[in-house]
Amino acid sequence: MITDAAFIAFAVLGIVTLGATLGAVAMRDPVHCGLALALAFCGVGGFYILLGAEFLGFIQLLVYVGAVAVLIMFVILLTRRPDSGQDTNSRGFWSALAGSGVALGVFAVLAVAISRSPSIQTATPADPEASIAAIGRMLVSSHLLPLKMIGVLLTVALIGGVLGAMQEGGKLER
Amino acid sequence: MTESSPYLFLSVLLGVAVIFPLIPIALARGWSLAFTPLKPGIEKNATYECGIATTGSFRVQFKSQYYVYGIIFLIFDVEALFLIPIAVAFLDLPIGAVVATFVFMLLLFECLAWAWFKGALTWDG
Amino acid sequence: MNYIEFTVFLLPEIVLLVTALAVIGIDCARRGKAATGAGGTLASASLCAAGILVAALIILIMPQEGRIAGGMLVLDPLTRLFKLVLLAMTLVAVLMLMETRPVRHVGENFAVMLFAAIGMMLVVGTEELLVLFIGLELTGISLYVLVGFARSDIRSAEAALKYFLFGSVSAAFLLFGLSLIYGFSGSTELGEIGVAMQAGGMEPLLAVGLVMTLVGFGFKVAAVPFHLWAPDVYQGAPAPAAALVASASKVAGFFILAKVLLLGFAGAEGGAAWGGFQPGWVPLIGVMAALSMVVGNLAALVQNRVRRLLAYSGIGHAGFMLIALMAATPAALASVLFYVVIYGLTTLGAFGVVTVVLRAREGDRLSDFAGMSRQAPLLSFSMLIFFVSLAGLPPLAGFFGKFYLFTSAMGAQAAPGGQPGMLWLVLLALVMSAISLYYYLLVLKQIFFVEAAEGTPVIRASKTGTWTCSILAAATIVLGCYPGILLGPIRLAVGAAF
Numbered sequence: 001m002i003t004d005a006a007f008i009a010f011a012v013l014g015i016v017t018l019g020a021t022l023g024a025v026a027m028r029d030p031v032h033c034g035l036a037l038a039l040a041f042c043g044v045g046g047f048y049i050l051l052g053a054e055f056l057g058f059i060q061l062l063v064y065v066g067a068v069a070v071l072i073m074f075v076i077l078l079t080r081r082p083d084s085g086q087d088t089n090s091r092g093f094w095s096a097l098a099g100s101g102v103a104l105g106v107f108a109v110l111a112v113a114i115s116r117s118p119s120i121q122t123a124t125p126a127d128p129e130a131s132i133a134a135i136g137r138m139l140v141s142s143h144l145l146p147l148k149m150i151g152v153l154l155t156v157a158l159i160g161g162v163l164g165a166m167q168e169g170g171k172l173e174r
Numbered sequence: 175m176t177e178s179s180p181y182l183f184l185s186v187l188l189g190v191a192v193i194f195p196l197i198p199i200a201l202a203r204g205w206s207l208a209f210t211p212l213k214p215g216i217e218k219n220a221t222y223e224c225g226i227a228t229t230g231s232f233r234v235q236f237k238s239q240y241y242v243y244g245i246i247f248l249i250f251d252v253e254a255l256f257l258i259p260i261a262v263a264f265l266d267l268p269i270g271a272v273v274a275t276f277v278f279m280l281l282l283f284e285c286l287a288w289a290w291f292k293g294a295l296t297w298d299g
Numbered sequence: 300m301n302y303i304e305f306t307v308f309l310l311p312e313i314v315l316l317v318t319a320l321a322v323i324g325i326d327c328a329r330r331g332k333a334a335t336g337a338g339g340t341l342a343s344a345s346l347c348a349a350g351i352l353v354a355a356l357i358i359l360i361m362p363q364e365g366r367i368a369g370g371m372l373v374l375d376p377l378t379r380l381f382k383l384v385l386l387a388m389t390l391v392a393v394l395m396l397m398e399t400r401p402v403r404h405v406g407e408n409f410a411v412m413l414f415a416a417i418g419m420m421l422v423v424g425t426e427e428l429l430v431l432f433i434g435l436e437l438t439g440i441s442l443y444v445l446v447g448f449a450r451s452d453i454r455s456a457e458a459a460l461k462y463f464l465f466g467s468v469s470a471a472f473l474l475f476g477l478s479l480i481y482g483f484s485g486s487t488e489l490g491e492i493g494v495a496m497q498a499g500g501m502e503p504l505l506a507v508g509l510v511m512t513l514v515g516f517g518f519k520v521a522a523v524p525f526h527l528w529a530p531d532v533y534q535g536a537p538a539p540a541a542a543l544v545a546s547a548s549k550v551a552g553f554f555i556l557a558k559v560l561l562l563g564f565a566g567a568e569g570g571a572a573w574g575g576f577q578p579g580w581v582p583l584i585g586v587m588a589a590l591s592m593v594v595g596n597l598a599a600l601v602q603n604r605v606r607r608l609l610a611y612s613g614i615g616h617a618g619f620m621l622i623a624l625m626a627a628t629p630a631a632l633a634s635v636l637f638y639v640v641i642y643g644l645t646t647l648g649a650f651g652v653v654t655v656v657l658r659a660r661e662g663d664r665l666s667d668f669a670g671m672s673r674q675a676p677l678l679s680f681s682m683l684i685f686f687v688s689l690a691g692l693p694p695l696a697g698f699f700g701k702f703y704l705f706t707s708a709m710g711a712q713a714a715p716g717g718q719p720g721m722l723w724l725v726l727l728a729l730v731m732s733a734i735s736l737y738y739y740l741l742v743l744k745q746i747f748f749v750e751a752a753e754g755t756p757v758i759r760a761s762k763t764g765t766w767t768c769s770i771l772a773a774a775t776i777v778l779g780c781y782p783g784i785l786l787g788p789i790r791l792a793v794g795a796a797f
Contacts (some may be wrong), residue, residue: 059255062509067248074244103267111501120481136263139256140271144305147256148274149433150249150423151281152316153440154249156414158285159323159407160444161245162294165238217579284320291327 009050018045025062025099038069055132222273242294301367308372309353311382312417318350319413326406333372341433343409344397348390350413351369355386370426370488374678377404378424381554384640387422388547389416391647391767395654398764401772408448415441415543419551426562428487428590431555435473439466442548445540446532457534462544465518468668472550474514479508481562490561497566507574509567513583514560519552522621523590526614532608538657542604542650545613548645553617553639554743555623557632560584561797583626588724591618596731599738605663608738609646612689615735616642616783622724623704626711634703635710637786641700642777645685646770648677651764659758665742670751674758677765679746681772688775691732701732 020043041064068149081104139147260275261266267275291296306313315544316741322343329339358379393412402408418437425431443466446460468547483505485496493712516527533541560580568579595615602608620638623631655678660667672679688697705728708721760768778785 009181018626023202040229055259062255063251063627065183067244071244071248072240074241110507113191113500113507117502117504118194119502119504124215132259133263133560136259136261137267137271138259140263140267140274142368143371144271144274144431145309146429147278147366149418149437150256150280151253151278152414152417153433153437155281155285156437156441156444158246158249158289158314159411160440160447161249162289162292163404163407163444163450165242165245166292166445167295174177272301284323288323288327 009046013043013046017047029067030080031073034069034072037072038065041065041069051083055135092156239297246289246294249285250282253278253285302760302794305367307361308365308374310361311357311386312420314354314357315350315417315420317415318346319410319417320355321350322346322406322410322413325793326404331405332678339405341625342399343406344393346391347413349373351386351390351416352391355383357526358382358386362721366426368427370490371430372421375796376788379794380788380792381550381636382420383533384550384643385416385419385547388643389413389543391771392539392547394763394767395651396537396543397579398654399537399539399658401451402537404448406443411441411448412539413446414446416547419547422551423624424557425555426489426558428492431559432470432477435555436470437776438548438551439470442466442540442544445543446536448540448766449537452535452537454535455537456535456760459533462528462532462536463755465525469515472511476508476511476513476515480503480512482707483508487746489559492563493565494566495566499566501567504793505567506578509564509580513587514557515578516552516556517587518621519557520549520659521610521614522587522617523594523614524587526591526594529614530607530610531604532671533585534604534615534663538606538654539649542647542654545609546647547654549617549646550639550643551569553620553624553635557635561627561632562610563611571699581625581627583622585724588621588625589727591621591732593618593674593713593726596734596738600785602738603664604669605656605665605742606650606744609649609653610737612735613642613646615731616689618731619701619704622721622728624709625724626708626713626721628707629723629793629797630790631704631707631711633786633790634700634707634795636793637787638700638704639777640785640789641688641696644771644778645688645697648681648685648768648775649689651683651768652678653769654769655760655764656758657755661756665745666749667754667755668742668745669749669755671746671758673711673751675760675765678758678760678768679770681748684742684772684775688779690736690739692736694776694779696775696782699779699782699786703782705729742790 017040020036020040024033024040026034027036041060044066045057045060048054048060256278257275264272264275305337325342326339329342352486362379363374363792368583389412393409398413408720418434418441420440422431425434435456441461443459446462447457448457462730483496483499486492486495518528521529536544564580566582579587581619589613595611595613596620598610599608599615599745602611616638617724618644623635623638633670654673656667656671657663671682684695688695691697691701708725711721762785
């Protein structure tokens with residue numbers, strides 16, 4: 001159901017998200033890019049909430065804005081070389097043109113595909129039950145295997161991430 | 175009233191929260207533009223504007239320890255997110271599901287214990 | 300939801316998980332003492348090997364049949380057979396890891412290898428998109444970590460970074476494609492997706508989903524044009540990690556690709572015939588197959604390092620297997636699965652020999668293999684078997700693999716309603732096989748006919764290394780003389796599953 005309020009919210013979120021992602025690739029200072037990316041994550045979270053996937057929206061805010069964006073900022077601050085002019089996000093005109101060309105091409109293909117696909121217009125799949133308690137029940141019954149796999153996946157990710165940041169001698173770098 | 179009405183209040187608040195700090199920043203900016211013209215120079219842009227030349231690198235290098243903490247936080251953040259819905263539904267779960275949850279948490283504890291043993295949690299300055 | 304049944308079904312994976320955690324735990328406990336040295340490596344390796352053997356025993360003596368939670372975990376003869384194959388390949392990689400120079404964090408290195416095995420076993424044993432994706436990610440992340448484990452080696456770090464970047468981008472493509480397919484079919488189960496595709500017909504958004512899914516899988520099986528990571532990873536990674544990437548991960552990748560194509564995309568084949576083009580996945584696979592064969596085999600001709608050569612030849616072999624996937628018949632599927640197992644075993648063996656040479660001579664240039672037949676005759680003979688089998692000469696297993704692959708592809712063309720246009724691809728494949736013989740012989744020439752230069756270190760293989768490689772070579776010979784040992788069960792299992 002598209003109401004005026006929902007439409008306004010959609011428009012505002014769209015402008016903020018698009019502007020922020022554009023800033024994330026176009027701004028000169030990597031720190032600004034990282035911050036713009038965090039704003040874009042917020043915008044995507046807003047979309048999820050607008051679409052009725054509230055749990056997903058809050059997960060997006062918590063994980064992406066709360067943790068991933070912070071991690072990205074850490075990496076930018078860690079890896080930039082002091083005293084060198086290299087920490088700006090400047091690229092040549094042609095690479096920017098090529099990048100925009102690819103992005104526009106992908107967008108055009110997707111737009112055409114969506115507008116020409118009959119099943120998008122006709123059939124909307126039934127909303128799965130999305131209350132938090134229902135998700136919880138599913139996680140420990142029908143979706144128990146994915147839950148366990150994510151537990152193992154995160155274990156490996158932790159081992160890999162921590163070992164990657166450690167030095168050969170076992171001490172942490174710097 | 176539409177369905178999105180609980181969020182209407184939130185979005186109004188969000189708008190206020192964004193605009194409110196912007197006003198003093200804009201005021202300060204306008205003030206500086208009007209009354210203190212910009213005259214940058216080598217002396218003025220030096221790190222310590224006190225006449226002594228800076229030696230060496232003046233920027234603080236962040237320790238990669240921050241990154242390790244960031245990673246560990248991210249991992250546990252994601253694991254906690256999976257526990258939230260289980261916690262909400264906890265009261266009407268069968269015993270097998272509770273055991274399954276504890277197995278998941280066991281993996282989480284194992285991560286923590288490993289990071290502890292490896293010294294990833296110790297801050298060596 | 301029956302939790303007991305769930306646990307019993309997952310028992311092999313649980314055993315591996317417990318083993319991995321135990322390896323990490325023992326390593327942490329030893330940290331107080333001198334954790335470096337051979338003792339830690341030996342303890343971790345034997346624990347890993349024991350865990351793998353127990354898991355394999357469980358699969359062998361507890362033949363479970365069935366599926367839980369809508370195809371998330373499927374146990375049938377086919378998945379059991381491939382879980383065993385993956386376990387065997389992981390076991391060889393573990394033994395190879397024991398042979399290489401010990402690095403820091405030995406326990407974690409072994410444990411992550413087991414985590415990769417868990418991921419691959421789950422990928423093989425599923426018919427559901429969610430488990431499939433998480434399993435691929437689990438495998439992928441474990442492999443990225445393994446590839447970057449030699450931290451003192453800048454090449455290893457470079458390989459890990461490249462593998463990680465390519466892998467995460469392709470995972471994003473895969474996830475996007477899978478989500479479009481889910482949106483189209485309303486189900487994450489491959490069987491139901493197939494039914495929906497047959498009912499719904501082709502439409503643009505579904506085509507986008509198909510293309511993106513194939514991009515993701517193209518990375519996993521290193522098919523052109525998604526192959527760019529392979530040479531650097533094979534070259535830069537520690538040899539056991541590279542061997543695992545080249546063998547087990549490829550077996551799992553081809554297995555699940557075949558399952559997705561034949562079960563899930565059953566209604567969307569399309570056609571690649573000259574003039575009779577129909578949108579679907581068959582033309583896409585056809586293009587990938589032709590490009591992989593040509594680029595892989597021609598690029599392998601000019602390689603100076605054996606690991607890069609193996610990488611490019613692997614790309615070529617992926618092209619051969621993609622041809623038979625296009626045929627989309629159970630017979631062709633059986634031949635692909637047979638071929639990928641043979642390919643995995645021989646590549647594993649070749650990497651085993653490379654590990655020994657690397658350890659002795661600090662390099663894997665063609666000239667580093669000179670005079671090897673005098674110093675390590677058994678190992679050289681094994682290498683001969685592996686390379687001749689990879690080139691596809693009779694009477695070795697590789698010959699029968701190629702034979703069944705090409706005949707089943709031709710059979711699919713001859714069958715009524717089959718795929719026309721396969722003839723050209725098979726002819727191209729034959730030409731490329733002939734070319735591949737040349738670069739394999741280049742390496743063998745160095746081993747058998749070129750004398751080692753003065754002062755080059757002598758290649759001394761350890762007992763474990765020689766035994767492992769010899770057993771793999773013996774398996775290649777036996778499977779060449781009696782291909783039915785492996786092909787029979789695969790055919791039976793495929794017949795039962797499809």
